[in-house]
Amino acid sequence: MEKSKLQELSIQATKARLLAVKMVHDAASGHPGGSLSCMDILTTLYFDVMHVDPNQPQDPDRDRFVMSKGHCSPAVYSVLALRGFFPEEDLKMFRSIDGHMSGHVEMHVPGVDMSTGSLGQGISAAVGMALGGKYNKKSYRVYAIMGDGEIAEGQVWEAMLAAAKFKLDNLCAVVDVNGLQIDGKTEDVMPTEPLDQKFEAFGWHVIKIDGHDYEAIENAFAEAESIKGKPTMILAKTIKGKGVSFMENDAGWHGKAPNDEQYAQAKAELEARLQELEG
Numbered sequence: 001m002e003k004s005k006l007q008e009l010s011i012q013a014t015k016a017r018l019l020a021v022k023m024v025h026d027a028a029s030g031h032p033g034g035s036l037s038c039m040d041i042l043t044t045l046y047f048d049v050m051h052v053d054p055n056q057p058q059d060p061d062r063d064r065f066v067m068s069k070g071h072c073s074p075a076v077y078s079v080l081a082l083r084g085f086f087p088e089e090d091l092k093m094f095r096s097i098d099g100h101m102s103g104h105v106e107m108h109v110p111g112v113d114m115s116t117g118s119l120g121q122g123i124s125a126a127v128g129m130a131l132g133g134k135y136n137k138k139s140y141r142v143y144a145i146m147g148d149g150e151i152a153e154g155q156v157w158e159a160m161l162a163a164a165k166f167k168l169d170n171l172c173a174v175v176d177v178n179g180l181q182i183d184g185k186t187e188d189v190m191p192t193e194p195l196d197q198k199f200e201a202f203g204w205h206v207i208k209i210d211g212h213d214y215e216a217i218e219n220a221f222a223e224a225e226s227i228k229g230k231p232t233m234i235l236a237k238t239i240k241g242k243g244v245s246f247m248e249n250d251a252g253w254h255g256k257a258p259n260d261e262q263y264a265q266a267k268a269e270l271e272a273r274l275q276e277l278e279g
């Protein structure tokens with residue numbers, strides 16, 4: 001990957017982390033941990049991989065994205081704002097009773113293709129979008145991000161079966177393998193490993209990457225596009241809370257807002273990172 005692209009993605013992801021943490025702090029509720037873990041993947045999708053036009057969010061030929069772990073709305077809203085789908089100013093409506101930007105991902109927000117929050121449902125919608133694309137002979141691609149806790153939902157595995165049956169090579173899903181879910185370690189709450197063998201057995205092409213390595217993320221999406229006759233699952237190893245030292249690898253930050261002091265520290269850390277990147 002060219003140095004300039006790497007720098008651009010790192011800058012946008014850091015800005016998105018700053019916005020996401022601010023939204024959760026200002027609303028005094030929300031889900032920072034899983035939003036921060038998938039931020040590099042989401043940034044690479046919207047700033048490098050997906051064909052989308054912020055001026056035409058309903059373009060029928062656009063690539064689609066579904067955040068199946070819908071509690072990670074701070075990640076989605078911040079990346080969409082940075083990509084130009086709506087002004088950053090609108091983020092202050094996050095979780096406000098009068099706003100359209102609810103705590104889980106909501107289709108009233110420009111650029112959002114599917115409302116989610118009930119775990120397991122988003123990936124099924126993504127399968128439907130990919131199937132619709134095949135049926136209508138469209139060339140758009142469909143992307144989805146799931147959580148490694150989310151995949152304990154039985155509906156996920158029905159979606160896996162259907163995607164393989166219909167040979168949905170226009171579908172690429174990612175599992176954000178941060179190892180933690182709401183109450184603790186994924187392996188304690190509901191063990192799901194070995195994930196690669198499971199998805200392969202369900203007829204998917206599987207790629208394992210470091211979910212914070214932009215080049216690996218970009219290459220994985222390119223590989224997925226080259227695979228014919230089956231959908232692709234990217235297993236992205238990540239760190240929950242990535243980018244904010246005291247949130248990293250701590251399930252306590254799954255669905256909790258930082259207080260003023262904690263927010264000041266998070267902001268200082270991310271701003272220092274941004275300054276480093278922008279030179």
Ligand SMILES: Cc1ncc(C[n+]2csc(CCOP(=O)(O)OP(=O)(O)O)c2C)c(N)n1
Nearest residue numbers: 034069117118119147148149150180181182
């Ligand atoms: C059907 C359903 N059951 C339970 C929940 C409550 N819930 C919200 S987040 C969560 C844990 C999700 O963990 P994971 O998918 O690993 O998300 P991440 O760690 O990436 O934030 C649970 C159980 C829900 N939203 N939907």
